[in-house]
Amino acid sequence: MAKGRATAIGFGAILLWALLALFTVGSAPVPPLQLNAVTFAIGGAIGVIWILATDGFAALRGIPLRVYAFGTAGLFGYHLLYFSALRLAPAAEAGLIAYLWPLLIVLFSGLLPGERLNRLHVVGAALAFAGAALIVGGRLVSTGVTMTAAALLGYGLAFLCALTWSGYSILSRRLGDVPTASVAVFCLATSVLSALAHLAVEDTVWPATGTGWGALIALGLGPVGLAFYVWDVGVKKGDIQLLGTASYAAPLLSTLALVLSGLATPDWRLGAAAVLITGGAALAARASATGKHTGLRSSRGARSLP
Template identity: 85%
Template sequence: MGKGRATIIGFGAILLWALLALFTVGSAPVPPLQLNAVCFAIGGLIGLVWILAGEGPKALRGIPLRVYAFGTAGLFGYHFLYFTALRLAPAAEAGLIAYLWPLLIVLFSGLLPGERLNRLHVAGAVLAFAGAALLVGGRLFGTGITITAGAVAGYALAFLCALTWSGYSVLSRRLGAVPTASVAVFCLATAVLSALAHLAVEDTVWPATGLGWAAMLALGTGPVGLAFYVWDVGVKRGDIQLLGTASYAAPLLSTLALVMTGLAVPDWRLGLAAVMITGGAALAARASATRKHTGLRSGRGARSLP
């Protein structure tokens, strides 16, 4: 598979993740752990089909147990926090805060050997976090808007969500390359773990309407299923820098999807915050790209994260 084709395949994940908030809201009132279990079971089945259509079970040979444990923890933690945040707080605001992960990936990359931050990284961080603060501040001080304790908890969980995925993405760089087939195991293990936790602490609640069922199935098939596989292909065989930069469009696309379906009310704060968060992440991406190109010209060969 060529680099260009792999990059195009990777773009599919960004489009699917833009629908994550929409389908999560539509799947209510299914509790977070139950939703995790159902969606990742669907995602795992997609992976099994992927494996059978390719190399077969031999594709999973030789993968260390620590890789499976790490991948499962990352997928389980991120989506549990995300689903819970969108159950507690307004979907558009919580979703945008959760989408700080592309920026945090760039910032955390400075902690890795051979990486460092520059002024554009810092400027991007300030701009993006100002956008997140505008969202919460608008709820706190906006005219006629009453913020609840649940919404505050939802915002906090959305931020933890961004920390979880960015930390997972950066730390995964140290585990080495593993075949895409391993994602199926991550999904199935996450489904089992989520189901056990659900049975222990939650009441089982299924969607009350056909639209709710459709949203849950679409969630498991796309944003919490196929997206992980095509993303894995893209970042391993395609243009990682281009895919990382393109991922910053996801917050805007996600917010637009919520507004167009009537699940979020158009508001100047929402629009401005979306531009600030996306713009801050783009600044950070530009800083990484500039450093990468400078390093190549000088013969240093500096690494860059998406």
Template identity: 75%
Template sequence: MSKGKATAVGFIAVLLWSLLALFTVGSAPVPPFQLNAICFAIGGAIGLIWTARNGGFSTLRRINWRVYAFGTFGLFGYHFLYFSALRLAPAAEAGLIAYLWPLLIVLFSGLLPGETLRRGHILGAAVAFGGAALIIVKGGGGFQSNATPGYALAFLCALTWAGYSVLSRRLGTIPTDSVAVFCIATAALSAVAHIAFEDTVWPTTQIGWLSCIALGLGPVGLAFYVWDIGVKRGDIQVLGVASYAAPLLSTLALVVAGISKPTLPLLFAAILIAGGAALAARASAGKV
């Protein structure tokens, strides 16, 4: 698979993650960790079926347990920190801090063998982050000092996903089928967290059940497999900046569904995100 094709495959994850908010709204009133357990169980099952059809179980048995620990830490750690941050701090501000991960991916990727961090990458990431920030904080009420623990967890959340994504590049020889094990282990840990911290609440409508299933099939399922391909074989710097499209597309999905209203900041955000991605792409081509 060429680098360009792998980058395009990785961007499918961004498109799927843009539906995360829409399906999460539809899945109410299922609590976060229970939802996590359901969705990752579905995502893991998809991966195991795919692996079985391709005869990859023998390969999975040869993978070092440290790789599985790393992948599980990345998936479960990110979601655990994200949900915890949103419990302890205002959602808009905590979400903004958590969405530092695309910027961190661009910056950290410059440390990888064979990669060069150009001025255009940094400029593009900063411009695109401005667009993402505009979307996330457009209705925010400012930072609150009593929410500092939540802000700290949100920053750890960003570090976790950026680190997972960049370090996955170093595991380029590990087959993407291994993500199925990551998902199953994450589902198990999420189930334990649910039992420890939450009351069980199942979907009460058909829309709720369909939303849970859709989450497991897409944003919390297939997305992690295509992302794995993208960060291992594609242009990780372009993917990092392109990830800022997720909050934009997520907002557009909510607008189309009638949950949110179109606003002028949304238009400005679109210009910033598209411009930032273009700068990063030019930098990867050696033009900036």
């Protein structure tokens, strides 16, 4: 698959993740681990249907168990940390900390074989992060933040969340020969682990309205379903540095979705953030396209997943 096409496919995940907050709000009052279990079951079912249609089960049998463990840990760990962080700390600030993962992807990608971290990548990532900070941080200015022990723990979990997803994405690049169909197994295993954890620590609560059920199903089909498959294609075969920087569009698009649904109020920060995010992505695109030899660091030699 051509690198440009794979990158375009990876962008699909960013668009789908822009609906994550909207559908999550709509699926209330389903608790986090139950939400994880149901939505990843739907996401896994998408993969199973695709595998059946393409007769891809043979390829799955040759995948090492450590790869399945890695993928499951990435999906399960990220979402467990994310939901826990937003339960303990103010959602806006915890969300901003968690959204350090695109910046970390851009920076860590310079360690990959055959990749070069250009100064324009760093500048673009910094501009895009400033745009994301405007979107989420604006609410902190108006509401203030209460610093409690629980909030500090939540901020720590949010940072671990960013490390988890950036690490998962970078290491997925090292598994370029592993078929994307394996994501179906990751999703189903994540669903099982989430269900077990839910039964241990949560009370089961289902949506009370048709809208809630619709949001729950849409969440599983899109942001917690198809998004992981197209992201897998993007990070393995596409321009991972451009994808990492462009991922800052997700909080912008997510905010716009909330505004259009009446759940958020637009202000000047949206316009400024749009300029910063678009400019940052453009710089990263230029750096990737020109392949300038002003890299901060290049990597040598491929190593297998431990």
